[in-house]
Amino acid sequence: MAQTSEAPVMEPRCPGPQIGVQVEGAGRTFRSRRGGVVEALRGIDLRARPGEVVAVVGASGCGKSTLLELICGLQRPDAGTVRADPAVLMPQRDLLLPWASALDNAALALRASGMARAQARERARPWFQRLGLAGFEQARPAQLSGGMRQRVAFVRTLLAGKPVLALDEPFAALDAITRQETQAWLAHALAEVPRTVVLVTHDMEEAVLLADQVVVLSPRPGRVVATLPVDLPRPRRRTDPAVVALREQAMAALGAGAPGDRPPAPPARAREPRR
Amino acid sequence: MTRSLAFRVLAPLAILAALVGAWQLYAGSGHVDPLLLPSPAEVAEALWTDRALLWADFKVTAGEVLLGIVVAAAAGLACAVAIHLSPTLRRAVYPLLVASQTIPIPIVASLLVVWLGFDLAPKLVIIGLVSFFPIAVTTLDALAGVDPELRKLMRTLDASRLTTFRLVELPAALPGLFSGAKIAVAVAVIGAVFAEQSGSSSGLGHLVQQAVPQLLTARAYAAVLILSTFAIALFGLLSLAERLALPWAHDTRGGHAR
Numbered sequence: 001m002a003q004t005s006e007a008p009v010m011e012p013r014c015p016g017p018q019i020g021v022q023v024e025g026a027g028r029t030f031r032s033r034r035g036g037v038v039e040a041l042r043g044i045d046l047r048a049r050p051g052e053v054v055a056v057v058g059a060s061g062c063g064k065s066t067l068l069e070l071i072c073g074l075q076r077p078d079a080g081t082v083r084a085d086p087a088v089l090m091p092q093r094d095l096l097l098p099w100a101s102a103l104d105n106a107a108l109a110l111r112a113s114g115m116a117r118a119q120a121r122e123r124a125r126p127w128f129q130r131l132g133l134a135g136f137e138q139a140r141p142a143q144l145s146g147g148m149r150q151r152v153a154f155v156r157t158l159l160a161g162k163p164v165l166a167l168d169e170p171f172a173a174l175d176a177i178t179r180q181e182t183q184a185w186l187a188h189a190l191a192e193v194p195r196t197v198v199l200v201t202h203d204m205e206e207a208v209l210l211a212d213q214v215v216v217l218s219p220r221p222g223r224v225v226a227t228l229p230v231d232l233p234r235p236r237r238r239t240d241p242a243v244v245a246l247r248e249q250a251m252a253a254l255g256a257g258a259p260g261d262r263p264p265a266p267p268a269r270a271r272e273p274r275r
Numbered sequence: 276m277t278r279s280l281a282f283r284v285l286a287p288l289a290i291l292a293a294l295v296g297a298w299q300l301y302a303g304s305g306h307v308d309p310l311l312l313p314s315p316a317e318v319a320e321a322l323w324t325d326r327a328l329l330w331a332d333f334k335v336t337a338g339e340v341l342l343g344i345v346v347a348a349a350a351g352l353a354c355a356v357a358i359h360l361s362p363t364l365r366r367a368v369y370p371l372l373v374a375s376q377t378i379p380i381p382i383v384a385s386l387l388v389v390w391l392g393f394d395l396a397p398k399l400v401i402i403g404l405v406s407f408f409p410i411a412v413t414t415l416d417a418l419a420g421v422d423p424e425l426r427k428l429m430r431t432l433d434a435s436r437l438t439t440f441r442l443v444e445l446p447a448a449l450p451g452l453f454s455g456a457k458i459a460v461a462v463a464v465i466g467a468v469f470a471e472q473s474g475s476s477s478g479l480g481h482l483v484q485q486a487v488p489q490l491l492t493a494r495a496y497a498a499v500l501i502l503s504t505f506a507i508a509l510f511g512l513l514s515l516a517e518r519l520a521l522p523w524a525h526d527t528r529g530g531h532a533r
Binding site: 072088092097108112114140 | 425438
């Protein structure tokens with residue numbers, strides 16, 4: 001295997017001091033067309049230092065995706081401030097283009113900002129080698145397994161060359177075995193290419209395995225109920241007593257954040273009247 | 276696989292054979308004047324004896340239809356893209372698009388001939404008018420069907436509106452363009468016949484118009500047969516071209532762009 005793959009390492013396009021992600025007291029409220037008001041997020045404080053992985057955990061519908069869109073600048077907060085280095089979104093579904101090869105799908109991140117097709121391919125190719133996807137360059141998404149598609153989507157996200165990655169439940173659609181493999185792969189990829197990561201998930205174990213810091217959100221409106229540092233060496237094993245203990249601690253925090261008289265299952269899409 | 280393929284070919288052929296057989300029996304039973312309804316055998320005979328005449332007129336009509344489809348595809352695609360990219364245009368043009376389909380073509384056809392003459396021009400206008408609408412609508416639907424999450428992703432990748440259109444939306448719209456073209460070929464042939472009957476010195480539509488008053492009904496039926504076969508062949512060719520050009524659109528597990 002030729003080791004010419006070291007040269008085109010993508011460094012973030014904006015040089016200079018990085019700030020990571022700084023969210024202070026951020027709130028976001030939606031007004032539905034029928035006059036209902038939904039408060040998605042309230043008073044969110046979250047800090048990710050450059051190169052740090054922060055997991056945001058909470059039940060479905062607690063505004064996690066909204067938080068990522070705030071960080072990516074796709075939405076603006078109604079209250080508080082959101083400051084972040086340029087961020088790229090990796091959505092929940094892989095959203096690979098069905099007509100393009102895996103290589104072209106990854107290279108889309110480069111072509112989006114105007115790079116020519118041939119050059120974008122050449123920049124993307126070494127990453128397939130480096131992240132264990134060699135041989136899959138020409139496969140169309142339909143020929144790839146769910147886990148592989150997610151990896152290609154991650155390479156696309158990396159190639160955007162932005163210091164912050166906003167990952168929205170990247171493994172939610174995978175079966176349990178594939179999810180574990182892909183989590184291990186992501187841990188390896190992030191060790192290889194350090195980035196500031198905000199990882200949204202509802203899987204507490206995933207959060208503790210991958211993150212430096214776990215932020216637990218309450219059900220809607222999403223509020224931070226706990227911020228737990230994960231000070232454990234990597235690579236982490238899910239059976240490690242420290243990992244298990246931390247997972248339990250985070251689960252307890254999540255339980256405490258839910259209203260006591262309601263069952264833990266969240267009312268997923270209920271609209272809340274303004275009080 | 277081969278069994279189902281054989282079934283798919285044989286089943287319509289069997290029904291066709293039954294219909295032709297019934298037609299032959301009825302035409303030969305003496306209940307109907309052969310000048311009004313020729314038997315399939317007589318139509319086949321006319322197809323052979325008039326082959327030079329039919330071929331010459333077929334070439335004219337086929338040329339009009341093919342050119343008309345190309346014009347319609349270009350106009351339909353342009354309309355769909357313009358409407359897709361501009362909400363203002365959508366409000367302004369969409370009602371007109373629909374209105375264009377309420378125009379009674381047989382009446383307008385004769386007026387167009389008065390205006391544009393007996394040449395190719397009025398035929399192209401009529402074929403284009405009847406066949407650009409399905410193309411515009413299916414293409415527009417395919418453009419609008421692109422996952423909004425994908426547009427969001429392109430925004431975080433710093434793609435401009437135009438880049439997103441070129442890299443994501445336009446390829447996603449191609450299956451819609453093909454679907455529209457497949458619908459369009461059928462109406463294009465009908466449009467060509469109307470156009471020729473309104474004023475023309477050649478083409479199968481003109482031939483039918485000449486043949487009926489002369490009670491050459493077998494020849495007229497032969498022309499109809501050729502027109503239908505032509506439309507079916509075009510449909511088949513388009514389906515084949517789509518499979519070759521867009522294999523991904525037929526993947527069993529498609530992606531999410533559509």
